[in-house]
Amino acid sequence: MSRMTDQVLDMDQLLRETENDACGALVVFGGIVRNHHAGKGVTGMSYSAYGPMAEKVLAELEQETLEKFPVSECRIVHRTGDLGIGEASVLVVVRAPHRGDAFDGARYAIDTLKVRLPVWKHDFYEDGSEAYQDGVPLETAAERDPGADQ
Amino acid sequence: MLTVELCGVLQQAAGDRRLELDALPEQPTVAAVLELLGERHPGLAPHLRRVACAQGDSLVRQDQTIDMNRPLVLLPPVSGG
Numbered sequence: 313m314s315r316m317t318d319q320v321l322d323m324d325q326l327l328r329e330t331e332n333d334a335c336g337a338l339v340v341f342g343g344i345v346r347n348h349h350a351g352k353g354v355t356g357m358s359y360s361a362y363g364p365m366a367e368k369v370l371a372e373l374e375q376e377t378l379e380k381f382p383v384s385e386c387r388i389v390h391r392t393g394d395l396g397i398g399e400a401s402v403l404v405v406v407r408a409p410h411r412g413d414a415f416d417g418a419r420y421a422i423d424t425l426k427v428r429l430p431v432w433k434h435d436f437y438e439d440g441s442e443a444y445q446d447g448v449p450l451e452t453a454a455e456r457d458p459g460a461d462q
Numbered sequence: 463m464l465t466v467e468l469c470g471v472l473q474q475a476a477g478d479r480r481l482e483l484d485a486l487p488e489q490p491t492v493a494a495v496l497e498l499l500g501e502r503h504p505g506l507a508p509h510l511r512r513v514a515c516a517q518g519d520s521l522v523r524q525d526q527t528i529d530m531n532r533p534l535v536l537l538p539p540v541s542g543g
Contacts, residue, residue: 360470362469362535365537401542402543429543430516430540432541433541444474444538448540450514450521450537451514452514452521453514454493454511454513454524
């Protein structure tokens with residue numbers, strides 16, 4: 313499975329791809345489309361991405377997680393396109409010999425994804441309105457780049 | 463002529479997915495292009511301090527010179543996951 317896909321995310325495939333007999337711990341994080349945001353009812357969501365960079369960011373993040381934590385397997389996939397309530401937008405699968413490391417690695421992977429991956433959520437609300445969710449500026453935005461105003 | 467591609471909320475702000483910028487200074491930096499964009503497309507101006515830029519699969523810093531032969535991709539604050 314590509315890391316960025318417009319297809320339904322396949323958890324079983326990820327579990328097969330990461331099978332490892334040396335690992336006693338498996339942590340899966342799933343990001344799921346929920347039915348509310350900022351006090352408003354949500355009926356669905358559309359995810360868009362800058363594909364060429366997003367695929368690279370996820371590959372690097374998998375490798376970074378493997379290097380920073382004593383974990384043996386890390387796979388991350390993210391969906392794009394129109395998603396309904398209850399559908400998975402992201403899956404993070406981490407396997408490690410021990411559970412603490414697997415939890416730590418999975419937490420790091422999803423938290424870092426949230427500030428690095430060029431993906432945008434567009435909400436559709438029950439009242440018929442729609443809006444892009446605000447997010448986190450990437451590291452080279454002027455607001456975060458100390459050299460930008462020099 | 464520089465092609466500028468817009469992502470996410472920037473498409474709404476500009477009313478388009480792609481813009482063409484001409485009459486740029488020679489070897490413009492990211493910061494110089496963003497400043498010109500704000501002047502020529504006022505709808506984008508409120509977003510630009512929070513926008514990062516990429517060419518190909520890599521981010522380019524504000525003080526970096528742009529490769530005029532490749533589109534400059536504007537990335538608003540991200541909200542994946």
